[in-house]
Amino acid sequence: MATAESAHLPRLATPISDSLDSPRHSGVVRLTHWINTVSFFGLLVSGFAILLAHPRFYWGETGALGTPSILDLPLPFMRGGPSGWGRNLHFLSAWVCVLNGALYVVSGILTQHFRKDLVPAKVDLAWGSLWRVVSNHLRLKRPSVETSLAYNLLQRVTYLAVIFVLFPVIIWTGFAMAPAIVSVFPVFVTVLGGQQTARTLHFFASDLLVLFVLVHVAMVCLAGFTNRVGAMITGQITARKNRT
Amino acid sequence: MSTVFSRRKLITTGLATAAGASGMAVAARLADRYGLIPPDHGGLLGFGQTLTYASQRPLMSNHSSLAREFDRSEISKICPVNGPPPESETYQRLLAGQFADWRLTIDGLVARPSSFSLAELKRFPSRSHITHQACEEGWSFIAESTGVPLSYVLNLVGVLPQAKYIVFFPFSEKGFPLGKKWGSLDMLDAYHPQTLLAYGMNGEDLPTPHGAPVRVRVPRQLGFKSLKYLSRITVTDTVKNIGKGLGSSSPEHGFSWYGGI
Numbered sequence: 001m002a003t004a005e006s007a008h009l010p011r012l013a014t015p016i017s018d019s020l021d022s023p024r025h026s027g028v029v030r031l032t033h034w035i036n037t038v039s040f041f042g043l044l045v046s047g048f049a050i051l052l053a054h055p056r057f058y059w060g061e062t063g064a065l066g067t068p069s070i071l072d073l074p075l076p077f078m079r080g081g082p083s084g085w086g087r088n089l090h091f092l093s094a095w096v097c098v099l100n101g102a103l104y105v106v107s108g109i110l111t112q113h114f115r116k117d118l119v120p121a122k123v124d125l126a127w128g129s130l131w132r133v134v135s136n137h138l139r140l141k142r143p144s145v146e147t148s149l150a151y152n153l154l155q156r157v158t159y160l161a162v163i164f165v166l167f168p169v170i171i172w173t174g175f176a177m178a179p180a181i182v183s184v185f186p187v188f189v190t191v192l193g194g195q196q197t198a199r200t201l202h203f204f205a206s207d208l209l210v211l212f213v214l215v216h217v218a219m220v221c222l223a224g225f226t227n228r229v230g231a232m233i234t235g236q237i238t239a240r241k242n243r244t
Numbered sequence: 245m246s247t248v249f250s251r252r253k254l255i256t257t258g259l260a261t262a263a264g265a266s267g268m269a270v271a272a273r274l275a276d277r278y279g280l281i282p283p284d285h286g287g288l289l290g291f292g293q294t295l296t297y298a299s300q301r302p303l304m305s306n307h308s309s310l311a312r313e314f315d316r317s318e319i320s321k322i323c324p325v326n327g328p329p330p331e332s333e334t335y336q337r338l339l340a341g342q343f344a345d346w347r348l349t350i351d352g353l354v355a356r357p358s359s360f361s362l363a364e365l366k367r368f369p370s371r372s373h374i375t376h377q378a379c380e381e382g383w384s385f386i387a388e389s390t391g392v393p394l395s396y397v398l399n400l401v402g403v404l405p406q407a408k409y410i411v412f413f414p415f416s417e418k419g420f421p422l423g424k425k426w427g428s429l430d431m432l433d434a435y436h437p438q439t440l441l442a443y444g445m446n447g448e449d450l451p452t453p454h455g456a457p458v459r460v461r462v463p464r465q466l467g468f469k470s471l472k473y474l475s476r477i478t479v480t481d482t483v484k485n486i487g488k489g490l491g492s493s494s495p496e497h498g499f500s501w502y503g504g505i
Contacts, residue, residue: 050382051382053380053381053382054379054381054382054383056382056383061314061318061376061384061386062320062376062384062385062386063383063384064320064322064323064324064383064384064385065324065383066322066324067320067321067322079326079381080497081498083380083381083499084494084497084498084499085289085498087380087499087500088289088290088292088293088498088499088500089289089292091292091293091296091505092288092289092291092292092293092295093292094292095292095295095296177378177505178504178505179311179376179378179463179464179465179466179503179504179505180300180303180304180464180465180504180505181300181303181504181505182311182312183304183309183310183311183312183463183464184303184304184309186312189312190312195376195378195384196384199382
C-alpha cells in the first residue's frame with residue numbers, strides 16, 4: 001500500500017492528502033455561513049439605525065426620557081427617520097437569519113456536525129491541553145495544516161456559545177419586544193422581568209455577537225485569510241503560499 | 245477538478261426553482277384570500293413585512309390572545325408623547341369648548357352611518373385595561389385606558405360583510421414633522437376585545453397630549469397604531485384609494501403599516 005502510494009509523486013508531499021480530499025466545510029455549512037454573513041450585516045446596520053431613535057437603555061417593564069436609565073450611549077436621538085427603514089430591514093434580515101439558522105442547526109444535528117466537529121473531546125478538556133491552546137492563541141501561533149483541519153477547544157466552545165446561547169438569547173429577547181408575540185406567548189417577556197430588560201439584553205447580546213465577528217475575522221486573517229475564506233467558499237483547503 | 249455544475253445538478257436546481265416559484269405564487273394567492281397580505285407588501289422590505297404579518301395573524305386569530313394587563317400600582321408616573329396636539333382652528337375651537345360640540349363620524353361600508361358625541365360614547369358599556377404601551381423608538385410606559393370597545397360601536401353601526409379595514413382619520417397634527425396622519429386596522433384587531441375608543445386615561449379624561457377627546461387603543465401593537473385626536477372613522481374593503489394606498493401614513497414615511505413587532 002505504501003509503495004503504491006509513493007508511486008504517485010505529487011501526493012508524497014502531502015501525507016494527509018486523504019483528509020484534504022474531503023471538504024473542510026460541508027456544502028450546507030458553507031451556504032448557511034455566507035447567508036448568515038449577509039443577514040447579520042443587515043441586522044447590524046438596521047439595528048444601529050433603530051438604536052439611533054432612542055440610544056438609552058432601561059431595566060424592567062418601562063422606561064422613557066425622564067425616568068432612570070442604566071446606560072446612556074453618547075449618540076444623538078434621531079427621531080422619525082432611520083428607525084423606519086431600520087425596522088423594516090431588521091425584520092427582513094431577521095427572517096433570513098432565523099430560517100437560515102434553523103437549516104444550519106437541523107443539518108448540524110442530522111449530519112452530526114455538532115457532535116463530531118464542535119463538542120469538545122474529553123481529552124481536550126484537561127488543563128494541559130487547555131493551557132496549550134490558550135497559550136498558542138496568546139502567542140498568535142499559526143496552526144499547522146494538520147491541526148487547522150479540526151477546531152481547537154477555544155473555537156469549539158466559542159462556536160457552541162454563539163450558536164446555542166447568543167443566537168437563542170437574541171431571538172428570545174427580540175420576540176419579547178414584539179407586542180403581538182407577547183400577547184400570545186407572555187412567557188417571552190415575563191421570564192425576563194420586563195420589555196425594557198428584553199431590549200437591554202438584546203443590545204448586549206448583539207454587542208457580544210459583534211465582538212465575536214471581530215475576533216473571528218481577526219483570527220481568519222492571522223490563520224491565512226485566502227486559505228480560510230477559500231475553504232469556506234469551495235470547501236477545499238488550498239496549499240499555503242509558502243509551501244508552493 | 246470535478247465539474248461543479250453537472251447537468252443533473254442544473255436540472256435539479258431548475259426544477260426546484262420552478263417548484264419554488266409556483267409554490268410561492270400559490271402561497272401568495274392563498275395568503276391574500278385569508279387576509280394575510282398587508283397593504284404595504286410591495287418591494288423587498290415589504291416582503292419581510294408580509295412574512296411577519298402572515299405568520300402573526302394566524303397565531304392571534306382567536307381573541308383569547310390578550311395583551312398583558314398590569315396592576316394599578318404599576319402605572320408609570322411619566323407617560324411621554326411624541327409631537328404636539330393639532331393646531332387646526334377646528335380642533336382648537338372644540339378643545340376650548342371641552343369637546344361638547346365634537347362628534348365622531350362613522351361612515352363607509354356600514355348599514356347605519358352615524359356620528360356620536362363624547363357624552364354618547366361615554367354612555368356605552370365601557371372597558372378599562374392597564375397595558376404596556378411601547379413606542380417603536382424604544383421607550384415605553386404602562387397606563388390605564390378607559391373607553392368603549394371599538395367592536396361595540398362597529399356592531400351598532402352594522403359593518404357590512406365585505407369590509408376589510410377600519411380607517412381612522414384624526415384632526416391634522418400641523419406640528420407633526422411627518423405630515424398628515426391617518427391609519428387603519430384589519431378586522432381582527434378592530435374587533436379584538438382590548439381595542440378601545442379610549443376617552444379616559446389613568447382615571448381621568450384623556451389628556452390633550454394623549455389624543456383628546458378620543459383615541460383608538462390597540463395594545464397588541466406598537467404605540468403608533470393607537471391613533472390620537474380622532475375625528476372620523478371609515479369602514480372600507482380597500483385602502484388603495486386612501487393616501488398612497490399603503491394602509492396608513494406610516495409607510496408613506498418609511499415605517500410599516502403593521503405594528504405587531
